[in-house]
Amino acid sequence: MKLVWSPEMATKAFMDTVKSCELYQGSSVSELISAMAAGWNASLIVETWCLGDVITTSIGLAVASTHTCGRHVCIVPNQESRTMYVKAMQKYSMAPEVMVGDPETVVKKLDIIDFLVVDSKKHDFARVLKAASFGHRGAVVVCKNASLRVVSDFHLRSLFDDGGSRRIVRSVFLPVGNGLEVAHVAAAESGSGSGKVKNGRWIKRVDRESGEEFLIRK
Template identity: 75%
Template sequence: MKLVWSPEMAAKAFMDTVKSCELYQGSSVTELISAMAAGWNAKLIVETFSHGGVIATSIGLAVASNHTCGRHVCIVPDLETKITYLAAMQKVGMSPEVIIGEPETIVKNLDVIDFLVVDSRANDFARILKAARFGQRGAVLVCKNANSRAGSDFRWRTLFDKDGSRRIVRSVFLPVGGGLDIGHVAASESGSGSSKLQKGRWIRRVDRESGEEFLIRK
């Protein structure tokens, strides 16, 4: 089984996020991320948050998790940030699960992640992506504020393809907000991100209707 796109779920999450974020100007990024998380029917949605971050993104992810009947986890660095974050979320009637600690360590211990959002302005964002555990369904990874890392040597494929355990089948950069860099981790036969893919011949196929790329093992 792999992550399967649902346009209907995405549309519902998009509209509900628009309603929830009426007080936030320029929330188009939030609505897009929410629609993606819901559209992929993500069951475990994880994000990183630091003091002074944009709450609107969390609202969108909370909306998405409600639609997918999933779990929304926010990782924060300290108790003060947790208190501020929860107070802001409770004002809009939402109470996601919040975990204090180092994101790189926490994502290693969470159940397999379907949808992960990190901030490219954080020095450890690439390490967080690499440490995360993904399941057989694959995963969608989102880097916010990607414009901030101009000149960096970050590449999706070099991050995941070195040991053959995980494979990016599609990536795209969207020039919205501060820039969104999105990667789609392929569904695999392994149970976690640390397992090795079995050797064999891999053939790439593209769905003409959705544009989605698949890796098929022969």
């Protein structure tokens, strides 16, 4: 079974997030992420957050989880961040599950992630992505603030295409807010226990910042 897109769910989550974030300026990122999480009917939604981060993305994910009847988990690095996060979310009568600790370590405890949101500004975001385990239906990964770092589709794929079951089907950069890098991780293939890489085709990727071209085998 694979993740199945539901336009109706996406629309409902989008509109509800608009209402919840109406006091914030430039909350389009939150609305879009909420729509994606709900539209893919994510059962387990995971995000990372720390003191000083905006709260609107969390609001959007909380809204999405109510539509999917799923679990929304926020990973924070310390108790101070947890206190501020919970206090901010309570203003909107929202109470996501909060896990405290090193994000790379904590994310390993969650083995059926359907939708993962990380912040590209954080130095550990790549390690979190590498450590995450995804559900058999596949998953969607969102990197916020993607335009604030030198990144390419080639680099993002290198975190997943390791010859095993972690393979990106497609990815796209969206010029929303400070940039969103969105990737669809493939669903597990039944009977594929060998971990061998199948022969594929060569694909050209272009680094958006430098213009440098890469050839990768898919």
